[in-house]
Amino acid sequence: MSVVINTNYSATVASNNLAASNSMLQKSINRLSSGSKIVSPSDDAGGLAVSMKLSAAARRQGAVASNIGNAVSLLQSQDGAMKVTGKVLERISELKVLYSDVTKSASDKTNYDSEFVALTAQLRTNASESFNGVALFGSAAVGTVAVTENGGTTVSIAARDLTSTSTGVGTISATTNATLGDAAVTLAAISTAIENVATMRATNGSEQSRLNFASELVTINKANLEAAGSRIVDVDVAAESTQLARWNILVQAGTSMLAQANQSSQTALKLLQS
Numbered sequence: 620m621s622v623v624i625n626t627n628y629s630a631t632v633a634s635n636n637l638a639a640s641n642s643m644l645q646k647s648i649n650r651l652s653s654g655s656k657i658v659s660p661s662d663d664a665g666g667l668a669v670s671m672k673l674s675a676a677a678r679r680q681g682a683v684a685s686n687i688g689n690a691v692s693l694l695q696s697q698d699g700a701m702k703v704t705g706k707v708l709e710r711i712s713e714l715k716v717l718y719s720d721v722t723k724s725a726s727d728k729t730n731y732d733s734e735f736v737a738l739t740a741q742l743r744t745n746a747s748e749s750f751n752g753v754a755l756f757g758s759a760a761v762g763t764v765a766v767t768e769n770g771g772t773t774v775s776i777a778a779r780d781l782t783s784t785s786t787g788v789g790t791i792s793a794t795t796n797a798t799l800g801d802a803a804v805t806l807a808a809i810s811t812a813i814e815n816v817a818t819m820r821a822t823n824g825s826e827q828s829r830l831n832f833a834s835e836l837v838t839i840n841k842a843n844l845e846a847a848g849s850r851i852v853d854v855d856v857a858a859e860s861t862q863l864a865r866w867n868i869l870v871q872a873g874t875s876m877l878a879q880a881n882q883s884s885q886t887a888l889k890l891l892q893s
Contacts, residue, residue, distance in 0.1 A: 627880060627881070627883065627884055629880040629883060630880035630884075633877040636876075637874060637877055640866055640873050641866075641870050643862075644863070644866035644870050646658065646662075647862050647866055650854045650859050651859055651860065653854075656851075656853065656855075657670070657851075657852050666852070667852075670852045673847050674844075674848050676768055676844050677841050677844040679768035679769075680837050680838075680840050680841035681841055682768075683766065683837050684838055684841065687830050687834040687837065688834065690776065690830055691834070693750045693751075693755070694827045694830070695827070697756070697779065697823055698820055698827075700745045700748045701745075701779075704746075704781065705813060705816045705817070705820070707742055708742075708791065708812050708816065710738060711738055711791060711799075711804075711809055712809045714799055715805075718731050718732075718799040718800065728799070728800070731799055732798040735796075735804075739791065742788055743782070743794075746782050746787070746792070755779075757779075757780055758780045758783070759778055760775055760777055760778045761776040761777075762776055763775045763776070766830070766833035766836075766837065767837075768837070768840070774829055774830055774833065776826060777822055777826070779822070779823070781819075786815050786819075787812070787816075787819075788815065788816065790803055790811070791808060791809055791812050
């Protein structure tokens with residue numbers, strides 16, 4: 620083996636190995652401190668691109684779930700108004716029967732009429748209810764709710780017009796009805812109004828049911844997307860800790876060996892001094 624001064628090959632190799640080990644040690648530290656396997660795009664360019672798409676899709680799923688929840692709240696508020704409307708109609712039907720009692724005096728009937736007028740006013744109030752500024756009832760559909768993150772599937776919230784005389788309670792709640800004795804205020808008309816409200820509530824319930832299932836699916840999809848993204852970007856702490864220990868030892872060993880390699884040139888000095 621030749622003894623040279625200008626070139627210390629073993630020290631160069633030791634230095635290169637030390638630099639590589641130190642670079643990997645820094646990567647392990649960065650991964651463990653950030654919790655991510657992809658600290659920079661160069662770590663996994665393709666994985667980074669996929670994880671960004673998965674993360675965006677998961678965020679959209681969360682937004683869809685929020686929108687569905689708000690739509691369900693709107694439908695629940697709408698159903699609450701219709702439930703009260705049904706109770707009001709039941710009371711009106713009871714008043715109608717009591718009004719026809721032959722033992723009731725004109726004064727008694729006037730008292731019944733007073734309550735009847737008040738109840739019809741309440742029916743009109745129910746029909747004007749809104750949720751966060753959105754009208755709950757009307758001739759036009761409330762709108763559609765997207766139940767997928769790409770907006771490809773929607774659920775329509777159908778129109779429910781409480782003031783309609785054909786599908787609502789307009790026949791009974793009309794301002795022209797001043798007494799229970801009016802020609803329009805019949806038991807048949809009241810029963811029809813009650814049936815109309817019952818149909819509306821049934822449709823409302825079907826929409827709530829579908830939205831609840833859609834919300835469950837969106838929640839599951841969001842969790843799966845997050846899990847898929849986690850497998851790409853999240854660091855396995857146990858495995859990376861093992862690598863950290865490995866690179867830490869290699870850095871220490873490389874530092875020691877570099878020091879030894881730098882000392883090897885002292886052999887040439889000893890030869891010159893002899």
